Amino acid sequence: MALKKSENVKNDVRVFNEFDEAKAVFVDKSKSIDERLQALDYILRHKEIYFVLRMLSELFAKNDLNDHPLIDFAFAGFDIKPKREEDFDEMFKMIKSDNAYLRNKAIQFLQDYGVEAKPFFEKLMNSEDRDVRIFAINILGDVSFEDSVDMLRYFILKEKDINAMMTAVDYLGEIGSEEDIPLLEAIKKDYENEPYVTFGIDMAIERLKA
Numbered sequence: 395m396a397l398k399k400s401e402n403v404k405n406d407v408r409v410f411n412e413f414d415e416a417k418a419v420f421v422d423k424s425k426s427i428d429e430r431l432q433a434l435d436y437i438l439r440h441k442e443i444y445f446v447l448r449m450l451s452e453l454f455a456k457n458d459l460n461d462h463p464l465i466d467f468a469f470a471g472f473d474i475k476p477k478r479e480e481d482f483d484e485m486f487k488m489i490k491s492d493n494a495y496l497r498n499k500a501i502q503f504l505q506d507y508g509v510e511a512k513p514f515f516e517k518l519m520n521s522e523d524r525d526v527r528i529f530a531i532n533i534l535g536d537v538s539f540e541d542s543v544d545m546l547r548y549f550i551l552k553e554k555d556i557n558a559m560m561t562a563v564d565y566l567g568e569i570g571s572e573e574d575i576p577l578l579e580a581i582k583k584d585y586e587n588e589p590y591v592t593f594g595i596d597m598a599i600e601r602l603k604a
């Protein structure tokens with residue numbers, strides 16, 4: 395895994411003889427930020443992305459301002475993006491993290507990833523767990539890559555849970571276009587006896603018309 399150049403790492407880079415030595419420095423918060431960045435540099439160049447994602451998710455579970463340069467450096471250093479299912483499983487843990495800074499960095503990473511992340515979102519959107527489906531729609535709406543609107547349309551048509559469907563309707567109202575109004579009106583007709591649905595769809599349509 396190649397590492398992009400960073401101004402945060404000094405020229406006099408420490409030489410690590412093995413991974414365990416670098417990891418020991420990286421996780422030691424008593425070490426200076428420069429020492430930890432040098433250790434992270436070594437780790438990024440010698441370990442697969444799955445391992446690095448898992449390590450970051452575990453180490454930065456809580457938000458600490460002192461960790462932000464390390465998180466920034468890690469995401470800037472990923473020349474190779476997640477491709478395997480286990481890679482995306484670790485990304486999913488990150489975007490569910492209590493650490494808002496780490497979570498936002500992971501979301502931004504997926505946004506930059508673009509359409510290649512589509513299988514990741516499709517997997518989450520087809521989960522049997524409604525909360526996971528809603529979570530996926532929230533992230534998809536925030537990421538808003540090229541296929542987001544088409545994926546929201548498809549989800550709205552097939553989703554049976556009202557709360558999950560309305561989450562997608564809300565985002566479609568934000569990132570869709572006037573051509574989505576007929577779809578929303580058709581859904582509204584199907585749920586004409588559900589005030590929550592009809593009100594939410596009316597709000598989405600108003601945003602699309604604005």
